[in-house]
Every structure is written in structure tokens, then in C-alpha cells.
Amino acid sequence: MLELSHVHKVYRVGAFGGAKLRAVRDVNLLVKPGEVVSLIGESGSGKSTIGKMVLGLTKPSQGTITFEGEDITRIRGFAARKEYYGRVQGVFQDPFSSFNPIFKADRVFEMIRTSYFPGVSDADWREKVLDVVGTVRLDPENVLNKYPHQLSGGQLQRLLIARALLLDIRLLVADEIISMLDASTRIDVLNLLADLKERGLGILFVTHDLSLGNYVSDRSVILHKGAIAEMGPTRRVFENPLHPYSRHLLSCVPQLHRTWAEVDAELAANPPEDFEPPTVEEGDDSAPLVEAEEGHFVGIDQR
């Protein structure tokens, strides 16, 4: 459904734009309908840039992004873009800054109506809104007709997902949507993503938190300095990390029932087999992947 092929993004940085920063390097990625793909990485790994490129907020420097067979970097004109956003929507990190505080929160639904459904009658529209609000497991009584400050972060975040669902979207880009939420409510949003997946929605889940990525996704992509370090079925990537960077990352995640010392001791007792990541020539910007086992790829090691 969504396919990234040899996508690069180079930013000009420095006082006069003289220096270059390769934020995304040769990324190849596929999201199928009904699949949750996690993009996991630390700050500066390029994970959000990939999300932005998929949403058409910034253009790749090289490579193509195709969605349902169409190259989205070539979309021109207001009508074509609007049609694209009818199929692909994003939800972002901070729910409080996604709403205008001087208007009621359900104004975001009204804006979808004026742009996409001008002909729908009031009664039909009301039914549609109640339907999506129910889908995100909110009680309409509690959330409609309220101002953003009267709602919790989890409720606002679910309203934004409901807004995306009003359109017949095929792909949701969820950029760190859980990070700002409290522990007791974030799990509800994660479970909601799992429900949406059952309905055939593809989800690109961008996160820095490995345990969240692990909980919700079918496939995981670990990014390091813009390139894919490791990609594969979530369970395999987490149980059998092959790339040195993903091993390091996993050993640093605070776990609930095991301390770092225990994890280190276990690693020292059963050292994993060394896996030789692919290498590239100096000055070559490509980032090849090697298939270590079925569907489990390992990328270059950049230190």
C-alpha cells in the first residue's frame, strides 16, 4: 500500500546553508493494509522526517514514495492533495497544541465536514460523529461540546484519531502519539490502534519507546542516523536482534521486571552470535540491507 523506495532526505544546515545533513539515508519500507509498522529510533534518527515525507509535509531529496500505486511526491494542485489527505492522515505528539484553545474541541470535526462533506445533512453528520467517537471508545456525553482544557490528553488524542476516521482513511501516520500521555491512559490509545488495524487500516507508528513499539506493531524498523539498522517481524527483532546498534539499544531499555545488571549478566553468560552487517565504500550514500532470516533485514553499521 505504502512503499518507500531509496528515499533520501538531505537538509542544508549551517549559517549559509553550506553544510549538509543527511537526515534520511536510502530507506526502503513497505506498509501493507491492516499492518502496524513501528519506526523506532533515538532523536536525530530520521523517524519523524520519514513520517513528514509520507504526509507530504516535506519532499524527499531522492527516491520515491508510492501510495496505492501513485507517486505522492508528484501530487500537484489543491484538489489532488485534498484527495490524498482523504486517504492518509496524521496524528502528532502534543494533543494540547493540536487544538485551538479558544474553540470547542469538536470544531475539528466541523472542519472535516466543511472541507470534505458539505452535502451531508445535520442528522446524518451527527450520526457519523457519534459513530467515530464510539469507535475510539469515548463517551460522546463527556467529550462533545467541551473546550480542549476541559479534556485530558488521552481524550484529545483519541478525538484526533476520531477526526481522521471520519474520512475513509487507509493509512494513519502516528508520530509519537503516546509520548505525552500518562501511563494509565496510554494503553487505551495503543489498544485503539490495535482495533483500527483489525479494520484494515495501515499504521505507521513513529516512536522512541521500544516497549510501545513492541506492544503494538507487526513489523519494526530500527533507525540509526537516518538509515535502517534492522527491520523485520517485531518478535524476531526483539528476541533476536542482530545489528550491534539494536542490541545496544535493547540493553538500555529500562524493563519492569529485570534490572540492567540482570540483562547485562544474561548477555555476558550467553553472548549472541556475531552477525556481520553489510558495509559500504567511503562516500557511498546507499545503505544496503542483508536478509538474515525470512523477512528480517540488517543494515549497515554507522558508528
Add this chain to the structure above:
Amino acid sequence: MTLRVKDLKVYYQTLRGDVHALDGVNFELADGEIMGLAGESGCGKSTLGKSLIRLDSRMRHVDGTIELDGENVPIADDRGMNRFRYHEISLIPQYAMSALNPTRKIGRMINELLQSRGVKPSEVAEELKRRLELVGLDPDVLNRFPIELSGGMKQRVVMVMATLLNPSVLIADEATSALDVSTQRSVVESMVEFRDRGFVKSMIFVTHDISLVYQMADTVMVMYAGRIAEKAPASTIINSPQHPYTKMLIGALPEVGSTVETRLEGIPGTPPGLLKPPTGCRFKARCPIASEECSQVPPLVEIEPGHWAACWKTGR
């Protein structure tokens, strides 16, 4: 006993009335203890950390006492607190970025800070360099501006700075929450090392991340809506929590290894507003086992040695 907090009440004054951010908090912090302070946003955990350093103009000390090494800490007396600040009680704020003066080189800024607290910079210069090396920083950072350092480096500079005078209590307010996981681990490990070497006597580590607290804290205190729900050794909180709130909170945390197939459950509802807090147990509206007796405030009782909980259903 380093710190003893008794029935502490701190309210925020607003136009609509007082917000009961801390409403009767009791706990003790032993010498050498690292206590993790966990809870959801708005539970009062940051207010507790701030109260020990400085009450801002909206905060009002209503009741309760704080004792540090047997001495009364006059938190309502802004001037009287000066003697304790930095020397005895020190703080690492959440964003090291905003804690450092962007217009000063780091060395100069530290010197100004020391002078303002009546310490000659030359007396601690050697120690400063030694400690920077200990956390893996080149002493050359003193000649650099904050903008030249990465987030993890800045956090380490702030940590060295905050503990330079060997305070009794260090409050780390979400000190590593803005860092990447691998940087987070090394910063947290240096904090534990600072305690082991006696640079700080004890530490309160305020965080929302319980799995991080489990890595480094000796004890964990869980707060809910301005009160303490439970305090116990870290492994007890994780493996056999007694308060229903702690149980549900820990049950709602996804881990590396848990997947959607074994669905976790969140806690329904939201924490109560503290402008007009509910009577009785503040968790009762979200609690699955609440009953009539919960309309009375449950006392914080020691249900086994070192394990305190405030719930009518525990300890029977």
C-alpha cells in the same frame, strides 16, 4: 534519618480557590536512600520536589513540617531557606537546556553560582574537574557554551554542578525524561555512582516512568491526587503492590516482550481535580474494589516493615 516530612500541605492559590496539590504527605528518607517518586501528571510529585527548594509566589505552605538531619526546614520562609539551598538541598531540573545560562561559558556560570552561595570557586575547582571526568566529560567543557554540548552532556554538567557541595538531599525532577534511552542509562548510572561515592547523601528521583525507577531506586513512592498511595522497596512495588492504584498502574505498562495479543487494561476515568478534591479516598471513583468505607480518608499505615499503603482494603 536524612529527611522527615510530616503531614505536609502545600496549596496553589488561584482565583477560583486553593488547589490542594499536596494534601497531607508523610514520609521518611533514610541516609543513602534513592527514592523514586512516581505518579501521573498532576498528582503533586513535582510540587513536592519544588516545595523542598522554593515555594513560588502562587504556592502556600498550609501545614506540616520538614526535618533535614534533625533540623527544621522553614519552607515558608524564603530567606531562611537560603542556608539550605544548594548546600543541603539541591535540584536537577527536567530540562538541562533551560537550566544553563546560554550567554555564559559553563565554567564562568558555575563560578558565578558558587560565589552567589558564598563559596570560593578556587576551593572546589579541583573537585569540579575530577567529577566531570568521573561522568565522562572532558574538563574542557568548562570553556564551552551550553549550545556546544549535546543533551546528555548538558544533563551531566547540571548533575555535577548540582552536587558540587555534597548536598544531603538531591531532587532530580524528571532529570532524564528528555534523553534518549542509551544516554538515559548512562546518566542514571552516574547518579547512582554519585550516591555510592557519598557526593549526595540521598536522592528523590521524580519520574513518571516506573520501569526506570526500578533500575536504580531503593524505594518507590507512588502518589495519587496530592496524597501518597504507597511506599515500599522497589522490588515490592513492582512484584507485589498492595494499593489498587499501584496494581492497575503497573498492569497498564507495556514491556519489551508484551504484545497486543495479551491485552493490557488502562485505568478508566481520570484523576480528580484538586480544586475541590473529593472526600474520602481520592481513588475511589476509579477503584474496582471501592466500597462504603472508602468515603473515609484511608490512613497511610505500615502493612509490613518498610511497606506503607493508604487503602482500607490492605493490611487485613
